[in-house]
Amino acid sequence: MKLLEGKVAIITGASRGIGRGIAEVFAKHGANVAFTYSSSVASAEALEAELNSLGIKAKGYQSNAADFNEAQTFVDAVLADFGTVDILINNAGITKDNLLMRMSEADFDQVIDVNLKSVFNMTKAIQRTFLKQRAGSIINISSVVGVSGNAGQTNYAASKAGAIGFTKSVALELGSRNIRCNAIAPGFIETEMTAKLPEDVVKGWREGIPLKRGGTVEDVANACLFLASDMSAYVTGQVLNVCGGMLT
Ligand SMILES: NC(=O)c1ccc[n+]([C@@H]2O[C@H](COP(=O)([O-])OP(=O)(O)OC[C@H]3O[C@@H](n4cnc5c(N)ncnc54)[C@H](OP(=O)(O)O)[C@@H]3O)[C@@H](O)[C@H]2O)c1
Secondary structure, three states: OOOOOOOEEEEOOOOOHHHHHHHHHHHHOOOEEEEEEOOOHHHHHHHHHHHHOOOOOEEEEEOOOOOHHHHHHHHHHHHHHHOOOOEEEEOOOOOOOEOHHHOOHHHHHHHHHHHHHHHHHHHHHHHHHHHHHOOEEEEEEOOHHHHHOOOOEHHHHHHHHHHHHHHHHHHHHHHHHOEEEEEEEEOOEOOHHHHOOOHHHHHHHHHHOOOOOOEOHHHHHHHHHHHHOHHHOOOOOOEEEEOOOOOO
């Protein structure tokens, strides 16, 4: 059964990693996909071709989610190209880890801009469309460190905790218009980023997780599929930890 047949989904930051996994799962479930990326032109073009070959409509847009005006320009382009939008996944994110003692103001600001301000930018840009159609599902990709905190990641954890506060507030504000907003808090997800880490470090992480493995991008994408589809029609304002039991 295809859960998103004919729906239009925006996914920010889908040229690789979790965003790419979400795009692939959504396309397999019949969604048309408009996605953004920052600089990975070749992988974005490859993804666009791969998704279109599945018989849905897909298009990649180079757009900086941290820029308020660019976010609006991107959403306007998607509306012109696809006619409507039903689902917004705010996935674009970066890390600039350091101990607070060594963290620069620029590294704090950049992480907040890309991870949190982008969520505001994109939600503002799509709000009118969702209000008019009296429907919409917004999913913000937070992190377990936004729930629990993490030494060496004050900027990142603050951005991800901020995304949770934003999620709950949007759910309260827009619920009466049938607009749902939820957050997903992934734990340790094995992507290209984590593939660069030493094997013993990764092994240690895996052993500390109750399910004894890192997550896959499909694990996160399947949770997004649930929250994007009508299967979760009565779920809003929630944070779903997709972390193999790291947080209980
Ligand atoms: N991996 C994990 O273990 C984990 C755990 C918890 C939460 N998360 C969150 O999940 C999300 C995806 O993580 P990931 O591991 O898949 O990251 P990733 O592999 O580094 O991919 C990040 C994606 O975001 C795009 N991007 C970066 N800055 C952008 C900007 N300013 N505007 C638009 N797009 C931008 C990148 O585009 P380019 O390719 O062009 O740079 C790329 O497509 C992030 O929000 C991250 O914080 C990840």
